Amino acid sequence: MNAIETHQLTKVFPGDIRAVDGIDFEVKDGEIFAFLGPNGAGKTTTIKMLNTLIPPTSGTALVVGLDVVKNAVEVRNQIGYAAQDVGVDEHATGKENLTLYGHFYRLDSKTIKERVKEIFDLVGLTGAENRMVSTYSGGMRKRLDLAMGLIHQPRVMFLDEPTTGLDPQTRASIWEYIRKLVKSRGMTIFLTTHYMEEADRLADHIAIIDLGKIIATGTADELKKSIGGDVVTVTPCENHDEECKEFIRRSEAVLTGKPFVTGTKPTDGELAVYVNDGASAIPSIMQLLSGQGIEVKTITMSRPSLDDVFLKYTGRTIRAQEGTRTTFAQLRRMRNRRQQK
Ligand SMILES: Nc1ncnc2c1ncn2[C@@H]1O[C@H](COP(=O)(O)OP(=O)(O)OP(=O)(O)O)[C@@H](O)[C@H]1O
Ligand SMILES: [Mg+2]
Missing domain, CATH: 3.40.50.300 (P-loop containing nucleotide triphosphate hydrolases)
Structure with a gap:
């Protein structure tokens, strides 16, 4: 049952x-x-x-x-x-x-x-x-x-x-x-x-x-597994400043629409690139970015996360309210804020 x-x-x-x-x-x-x-x-x-x-x-x-x-x-x-x-x-x-x-x-x-x-x-x-x-x-x-x-x-x-x-x-x-x-x-x-x-x-x-x-x-x-493929995470900068955001924007523009790229997602200081096969995509990504004068600091490959799953189905990310220890009063305030919404 x-x-x-x-x-x-x-x-x-x-x-x-x-x-x-x-x-x-x-x-x-x-x-x-x-x-x-x-x-x-x-x-x-x-x-x-x-x-x-x-x-x-x-x-x-x-x-x-x-x-x-x-x-x-x-x-x-x-x-x-x-x-x-x-x-x-x-x-x-x-x-x-x-x-x-x-x-x-x-x-x-x-x-x-x-x-x-x-x-x-x-x-x-x-x-x-x-x-x-x-x-x-x-x-x-x-x-x-x-x-x-x-x-x-x-x-x-x-x-x-x-x-x-x-x-x-x-x-x-x-x-x-x-x-x-x-x-x-x-x-x-x-x-x-x-x-x-x-x-x-x-x-x-x-x-x-x-x-x-x-x-x-x-x-x-x-x-x-339902979203298939790999996620290649590109970090084109070391500081999370405006210049960095610009690098990420440019990286995304360079990679969007390429045949081996199924999607992109900019996050804080990084760009997630969804591809069918990470191993073969990495050299192409490096080449495309360096051709535009974008120096990649780190590049990693991983399996998709549940956040990627959510993004894939809704086009948005779940904005998890990461927080530290919350007091009773804070919980109350959170509830009141929710009720006001
Ligand atoms: N009593 C109510 N009257 C009118 N709208 C309501 C009521 N309760 C919930 N809603 C609305 O229904 C929707 C779903 O609310 P719900 O509380 O189920 O969401 P939730 O997934 O639990 O969100 P959270 O993560 O913030 O707790 C929201 O748009 C909310 O504003
Ligand atoms: Mg709730």
Whole structure:
């Protein structure tokens, strides 16, 4: 059985905002499935429909075989949800937060006590149970948030951007906890992210979503292979200044339209050149650029990334909001900014 299945799932908000526009996808039991997409793609809206928090405008969704509209109560008992914005109470301890959730699910005190201990251990917060959440770091709050979705031992866990704003180390440790959940509990994880690396490293299957539509699905490898060829990255300068930008512009102009070039993408200080065969393209690229007086500092060849996949299907790059550790206040501000949009 599939853990999640959708058919033409659609959400239209007032003002004809098609946040989710007829999506079909399947998540297998016991896998980590990632929705990868930029801001406003429709990730949270999809999660909210699957979580029974908002009804679809049309289409259907089954979670553990149950219809999210017709069997909403049963669905809720089988799922856990860690929202995009940390929902923990700052003025209580970690343990109090988790215990409260246990009561929400009407678990008895003995079960709550046992599970609280077990879950704190699972998410790596043992020792911090009795500290006020206001003293937790951003990463600890995210982990507590994740813990709160686990208290009733759900079969499917929804994580909306579980690592946004966290530093790479904390992000990696959260990935580790997510993997542990799947391994030790046989849980299915549905997560959303705009971090390429997160989808690439963590997910068994990925759906790339943009403007409410799924534009590609597959494993990270399948997606990368689907665009074929190699990426040759040319660095024509050492400083990221105006002169450098001009070099990149000129390089792009020289290479665009050449028969062996399938596309180009300028980035900060570099130019990515998509080619069918990197090894044979490199000498030609060097020759063409030096013929125009452009001196190449470095040139490398690699397989395409998920960013390249996104670019290929949408003509844009996912602007990942790379950031360092985020405080609760910053998370709030991020949320408010999003709401104002
Ligand atoms: N309640 C609402 N009313 C009107 N429009 C909404 C509402 N909720 C979301 N939207 C719009 O629907 C679209 C999808 O929003 P959604 O929150 O699902 O995106 P997202 O992929 O989660 O983005 P982010 O990465 O910023 O969290 C956006 O254009 C958003 O402005
Ligand atoms: Mg969102």
